[in-house]
Amino acid sequence: MERLKQSPLLRVEDLRKGFGDRTILSGVSLEIPRGSLFTVLGPSGAGKSVFLKCLADVIRPDSGRISFDGRSLDHSDSEARMDFRKRCSFLFQSNALFDSLTALENVSLPLEQTTTLADKEIRERSLEALRQLEIDGFGGHYPSQLSGGMQKRLALARAIVTRPELVLFDEPTAGLDPLRRNAVFEMIAKYKRQFDFTALVVTHDIVEALVASDRVALLNEGRVCFEGTPDGFHASGNPVVQAFRDSVGSLESSLAAIRTEPRTIS
Amino acid sequence: MTRMMAMLHLIGRKALDTVFGLGDYALFTGRSFSAVMHSKRMWKRIIRAVYEQGTVCLPVILIVGLFTGLVLGLQGYHVLSRFGSVGLLGSLVSLSLVREMGPVLAALMLIGQGGSALAAELGIQRNSEQIDALETMGVSTHGYLVAPRLLASLLVFPAQTALFVVIGFWGGGLSGSLLLGVDSGVYWSSIQNAVESRDIRECFLKAAAFGLLSISICAYQGFHSHRGGAETGARAVSASTTRAVVFSSIMVLVADYVISSFFI
Numbered sequence: 164m165e166r167l168k169q170s171p172l173l174r175v176e177d178l179r180k181g182f183g184d185r186t187i188l189s190g191v192s193l194e195i196p197r198g199s200l201f202t203v204l205g206p207s208g209a210g211k212s213v214f215l216k217c218l219a220d221v222i223r224p225d226s227g228r229i230s231f232d233g234r235s236l237d238h239s240d241s242e243a244r245m246d247f248r249k250r251c252s253f254l255f256q257s258n259a260l261f262d263s264l265t266a267l268e269n270v271s272l273p274l275e276q277t278t279t280l281a282d283k284e285i286r287e288r289s290l291e292a293l294r295q296l297e298i299d300g301f302g303g304h305y306p307s308q309l310s311g312g313m314q315k316r317l318a319l320a321r322a323i324v325t326r327p328e329l330v331l332f333d334e335p336t337a338g339l340d341p342l343r344r345n346a347v348f349e350m351i352a353k354y355k356r357q358f359d360f361t362a363l364v365v366t367h368d369i370v371e372a373l374v375a376s377d378r379v380a381l382l383n384e385g386r387v388c389f390e391g392t393p394d395g396f397h398a399s400g401n402p403v404v405q406a407f408r409d410s411v412g413s414l415e416s417s418l419a420a421i422r423t424e425p426r427t428i429s
Numbered sequence: 430m431t432r433m434m435a436m437l438h439l440i441g442r443k444a445l446d447t448v449f450g451l452g453d454y455a456l457f458t459g460r461s462f463s464a465v466m467h468s469k470r471m472w473k474r475i476i477r478a479v480y481e482q483g484t485v486c487l488p489v490i491l492i493v494g495l496f497t498g499l500v501l502g503l504q505g506y507h508v509l510s511r512f513g514s515v516g517l518l519g520s521l522v523s524l525s526l527v528r529e530m531g532p533v534l535a536a537l538m539l540i541g542q543g544g545s546a547l548a549a550e551l552g553i554q555r556n557s558e559q560i561d562a563l564e565t566m567g568v569s570t571h572g573y574l575v576a577p578r579l580l581a582s583l584l585v586f587p588a589q590t591a592l593f594v595v596i597g598f599w600g601g602g603l604s605g606s607l608l609l610g611v612d613s614g615v616y617w618s619s620i621q622n623a624v625e626s627r628d629i630r631e632c633f634l635k636a637a638a639f640g641l642l643s644i645s646i647c648a649y650q651g652f653h654s655h656r657g658g659a660e661t662g663a664r665a666v667s668a669s670t671t672r673a674v675v676f677s678s679i680m681v682l683v684a685d686y687v688i689s690s691f692f693i
Binding site for chain 2: 219220221248249253261262276279
């Protein structure tokens with residue numbers, strides 16, 4: 164907890180992004196504490212993935228300022244952006260694994276292309292990453308031959324093999340059943356602790372996120388409506404937070420209302 | 430008047446889009462070549478690209494080369510026999526193949542098989558965020574995905590063209606000598622007398638130029654398949670693959686005319 168009090172690893176100020184006439188992000192400001200598991204919550208279409216892709220430099224924001232470890236990631240400063248890319252990894256919602264490469268080749272790829280390590284060391288580090296993620300028996304398999312959970316772990320192995328300080332997770336639990344959602348958050352928390360990286364997760368899975376995270380933020384209509392601890396989120400009187408929080412129990416109340424309605428058979 | 434203005438607006442928009450597209454394509458190709466300097470473990474990727482472009486296209490090159498030679502021999506024999514010049518069949522077949530048909534047809538076959546596959550592969554990689562993943566890793570996407578293919582094309586296109594031409598000679602000989610009775614020695618010595626080193630230079634220059642042009646166009650279309658306007662997903666990949674084949678085939682014919690005009 165002591166480390167959370169240090170200067171933020173990532174600072175976002177007034178980030179704005181639109182596509183044509185549609186505004187997606189309208190002035191997002193956040194600070195991601197070093198060593199934390201920070202979750203950005205929000206309903207579908209709130210701009211969470213766009214926010215994360217702006218941070219990862221996949222999408223260029225219209226305006227705003229992003230600083231990593233105290234250094235501004237200005238688009239004219241290619242050295243700072245390259246340094247950021249070396250110290251940051253991105254886990255895509257779709258995993259974005261290379262289907263023409265084996266699991267071992269997928270994990271080796273960032274080391275082969277961005278470091279000057281010898282082939283032997285690259286192989287050792289890649290095998291080590293596969294072993295730590297408990298998929299070391301599948302190095303010769305192609306991603307299509309692995310289950311969904313194993314693909315997720317393979318994508319995480321590829322993300323951590325470069326030993327990043329920050330890992331960005333884009334909807335890591337999308338399309339998974341509740342058991343697997345728990346397992347994914349457990350995996351993030353476990354490996355965050357093991358490899359000592361800062362994790363920034365965007366998701367709409369409120370239950371798992373509030374249990375696993377150190378801090379949460381709620382993004383709604385391109386703005387941050389809440390930022391604080393999970394306890395603070397539970398206690399918040401903010402109407403948007405309340406609506407999002409209550410949406411978990413809304414199915415039960417909606418069904419109860421439907422059950423009390425009189426049957427109308429024509 | 431309003432209709433006229435709308436038409437002028439449309440023409441202007443299309444012209445601007447074309448100029449923007451050409452500039453963007455030139456930058457893409459330039460970036461891919463400059464990435465050669467910074468890319469790591471390039472040889473492995475070049476060998477893989479040579480295999481993908483070369484081996485996969487080999488059967489179609491052999492078949493089309495053989496039948497082109499057979500048809501040239503057949504048609505050439507009937508035209509030349511009217512003038513009593515069947516002894517020049519070898520010259521006709523060889524010069525047609527070396528100067529024009531070999532480089533052009535081999536390039537079109539390679540575009541149909543290797544170029545379309547490249548555009549589709551890059552389109553799918555764009556669609557499934559694999560290219561974005563490379564960018565987030567700090568990997569040069571031009572250096573990793575495009576540059577090895579461009580360098581491989583400089584080797585594969587001339588080699589496949591040479592193979593196409595040699596098989597075509599053999600096909601011409603097959604129909605001329607074996608089926609139509611032209612003396613085999615006359616046929617092959619006519620080839621030897623007709624083809625000069627200048628023709629071979631032209632043939633290889635065309636093959637290399639067609640290779641660079643077509644592979645860069647196919648790579649550009651696949652790489653930017655997400656810019657296809659309203660089309661997304663599988664439709665965007667399909668549209669970009671079609672554009673890749675059509676544009677590169679047209680550009681091969683345009684380049685053929687330009688290079689030929691310098692050599693004549």
